[in-house]
Amino acid sequence: MKQQWTQDNLTSLQSSILAEEQKHPGATGEFTWILSAISLATKAIGNKVRCARIQDVIGDIGEQNIQGETQQKLDVIANEIILRCLGDRDNIGILASEENETPFLLRKRTDGGKYAVLFDPLDGSLNIDSSVGVGTIFSVLRLSDLGSREEAMLRPGVEQVAAGYVLYGSSTVLVLTTGNGVDMFVLDHAIGSFVLVSKGLKIPSENKTYSINEAYTNKFSDNIQSYLRWAHENEYSSRYIGSMVADVHRILLKGGVFLYPPTDTKPEGKLRLMYEANPMAMIIEQAGGKAVAGGERILEIKPDGLHQRTGVILGSIDQVDAVLQH
Ligand code: P6P
Numbered sequence: 001m002k003q004q005w006t007q008d009n010l011t012s013l014q015s016s017i018l019a020e021e022q023k024h025p026g027a028t029g030e031f032t033w034i035l036s037a038i039s040l041a042t043k044a045i046g047n048k049v050r051c052a053r054i055q056d057v058i059g060d061i062g063e064q065n066i067q068g069e070t071q072q073k074l075d076v077i078a079n080e081i082i083l084r085c086l087g088d089r090d091n092i093g094i095l096a097s098e099e100n101e102t103p104f105l106l107r108k109r110t111d112g113g114k115y116a117v118l119f120d121p122l123d124g125s126l127n128i129d130s131s132v133g134v135g136t137i138f139s140v141l142r143l144s145d146l147g148s149r150e151e152a153m154l155r156p157g158v159e160q161v162a163a164g165y166v167l168y169g170s171s172t173v174l175v176l177t178t179g180n181g182v183d184m185f186v187l188d189h190a191i192g193s194f195v196l197v198s199k200g201l202k203i204p205s206e207n208k209t210y211s212i213n214e215a216y217t218n219k220f221s222d223n224i225q226s227y228l229r230w231a232h233e234n235e236y237s238s239r240y241i242g243s244m245v246a247d248v249h250r251i252l253l254k255g256g257v258f259l260y261p262p263t264d265t266k267p268e269g270k271l272r273l274m275y276e277a278n279p280m281a282m283i284i285e286q287a288g289g290k291a292v293a294g295g296e297r298i299l300e301i302k303p304d305g306l307h308q309r310t311g312v313i314l315g316s317i318d319q320v321d322a323v324l325q326h
Pocket of ligand 1: 123124125126213242243244245247260270
């Protein structure tokens with residue numbers, strides 16, 4: 001199906017979300033309130049990413065985060081920008097970040113804190129010094145009756161009410177789903193707004209491209225190694241950037257399959273379930289694709305920890321199935 005690109009009328013992120021909310025009687029517009037904070041925060045982060053090397057934002061801060069990864073200056077800056085922009089949204093009960101060991105319990109559900117927003121503030125930040133595309137990934141959950149306690153947030157990905165990412169690449173692209181398909185916006189710096197460029201994105205099939213870090217081939221399971229041998233013998237091409245948002249965005253637009261499987265040194269996988277795999281899986285499924293961890297649907301994994309990791313295989317249904325057949 002030919003990709004539908006809409007540039008004939010100027011639709012901003014806010015007007016697109018408001019139009020969507022009007023389809024739901026009783027919608028209170030509080031969703032727009034959260035997404036406008038995400039829009040503001042990611043515009044500010046994009047500005048910092050674009051000024052890397054001009055402003056002193058490159059390099060690490062000499063400390064490790066909860067993940068045991070060296071924190072980059074921009075990781076901390078991006079994290080603080082998001083916490084500031086989202087923190088004063090009075091319908092957010094919990095904020096949870098890759099960069100912080102424990103979530104921020106802002107307000108109880110009974111005090112209006114109805115949503116949890118989980119995010120990776122700057123995924124792929126180790127690539128910033130070489131100007132490779134990096135991104136912010138976010139997931140929105142409605143809090144259960146457990147109020148603002150952490151358990152209220154540990155819900156399977158099928159319960160997400162919204163998911164999205166912002167790719168700070170050659171253009172600044174926001175991809176968003178609120179459960180009714182996937183829409184894509186590009187930041188028009190001339191007017192300072194994310195403008196709608198595609199509604200109802202559908203992931204193409206029949207693109208024989210895989211995206212995986214082949215340096216770990218000998219550490220993958222036998223079935224992944226068997227798949228790679230088969231792909232090499234069947235005219236597949238390989239594309240791997242090492243920045244999940246950039247790799248997944250390419251898969252969303254062009255098709256193919258992205259894999260970050262468990263290895264013998266990372267038996268639970270590397271990517272985090274709650275704020276990387278789940279939001280990406282919701283976007284890919286909403287675009288007509290498939291997202292699994294081994295044989296299990298990622299969105300049905302029952303989380304038992306905020307920072308738990310998972311294997312990831314996601315992309316076009318035909319390409320994910322080609323992996324699973326090995
Ligand atoms: P590797 C970036 O550090 C990240 O978390 C994802 O953005 C990316 O997909 C993955 O790790 C790359 O990991 O082991 O291939 O460098």
